[in-house]
Amino acid sequence: MRSFISWMGGKNSLKKEIVKRFPATEFNRYIEVFGGAGWVLFHSERHAETEIYNDFNSDLVNLFKCVKYHCPEVERELKFFLNSRELFNDFKDSYNTAGMTDIQRAARFFMLIKTSYGSKLHSYGCVKKDIPTVVKYLEIVQERLSKVVIENRDFEDVIKTYNKPKSFFYLDPPYYGTEKYYQVQFSKEDHIRLRKVLEQVKGKFLLSYNDCEFIRELYKDYNIEEVRRPHNLHTKYKDKEQEYKELIVTNY
Incomplete structure (x- = not known):
C-alpha cells in the first residue's frame, strides 16, 4: 500500500529497505514519531496491536x-x-x-x-x-x-507516553542541516534532545537520517548502516550521480 500524499523527506524510495530491517522479535506497539506522509506505515504489512502516527505539523x-x-x-x-x-x-x-x-x-x-x-x-x-x-x-x-491512533505532539512526549518493553519506534526526523526546508522548526538542540530521549527507550527503535559527521558522532554508540537512495526529484532519470547516502540507526 502506498501513501496518499508526498511530503518533504518522505520515505517512498526507502520504505522497503526500512521495513525489511524491522526487528525480528515481536512488538505490540508500533509508533511513527515523525509521521510525515506515512510511507513506512502504509507500506508495512506487519501490523501491531497498537499503532500510532504522530506529527508535530x-x-x-x-x-x-x-x-x-x-x-x-x-x-x-x-x-x-x-x-x-x-x-x-x-x-x-x-x-x-x-x-x-x-x-x-x-x-x-x-x-x-x-x-x-x-x-x-x-x-x-x-x-x-x-x-x-x-x-x-x-x-x-x-x-x-x-x-491507527493519530497524535499531534512533540516527539519527546510521544516517546515517553508509549515507551514500553515491546514498543517499536520508527523515527524519521528532519535531516540535520536541512531544517529550513520543513514547515516545523527543528534545531540542533532538538537533534541532541532526540538522542537523549532515545537512550531511555525500553523497546526498540529504528532511526533514518542523512549521512553527516554530526549524526555519525551523535549515534556512534548504536548500530549504523549506510544505505543509498535516489534523489526524489530525479528518480525517473535513473541517474546514479543523483544517489544520496543515508543512515539507518538501530538499538538492536
Missing part, C-alpha cells in the same frame, strides 16, 4: 484525522476542485482564513500538497494530476487509518 495531522473520521465529506469537498495555478494561489493565500472547518482546511491542504512543486507547498507544480483517482484512493486510506 498540525495541518498534516488535521488532514490525516479528517480522512480517517470524515472521508466522505473530504471527498465531496475535493470533487469540485480543479488542478490550476489560479486555484493553487487562491488556496495558498486564503488557507489561514478564519471560519473554515477542519474538513475545508484538510481538503485545501491536500490540494496544496498535490499540486505544488515537489510537494513543498510554495509554488505551483505544473504537473498533471489525476485528482479523481487520488480522491477515490482515500477510501482505502481511511480503512488503514481506522486502526
